[in-house]
Amino acid sequence: MNRKKKIKSILLKKQKKKNAKLTHSNKPRYIAKADRDIAPDVDSTSVEQSCDSENKIES
Template identity: 65%
Template sequence: MNRKKKINQTLKSKAKKANAKLQSSNKPKYIAKADREALAAEADSESYAVDAAAVNSVTLDSESAES
């Protein structure tokens, strides 16, 4: 009886682990803090570049309007 129980226990545990690998998770992938900070800094620099381009285009338009 004890041998059967042990065999069934190991087979069930292997089946459970195999089934767990097949399941997908909705949890987002972990991103390290250093990577998050780098992405935030990159996004800030991009938004600054866009803002600077917008300011330049506005000043160019106002100069052409004055002429």
């Protein structure tokens, strides 16, 4: 019984690892802080542009 259990557990572990490699997560890729300064997000640029346009309207 122990031998069957060990073999089954080993095969299950291998199967789980294969499935984990095949699945892709929906998380966005991590961007390092140094790279964030170089390539700002679209959201931050759109906020800056909207602030600039509001300032022009007020003037």
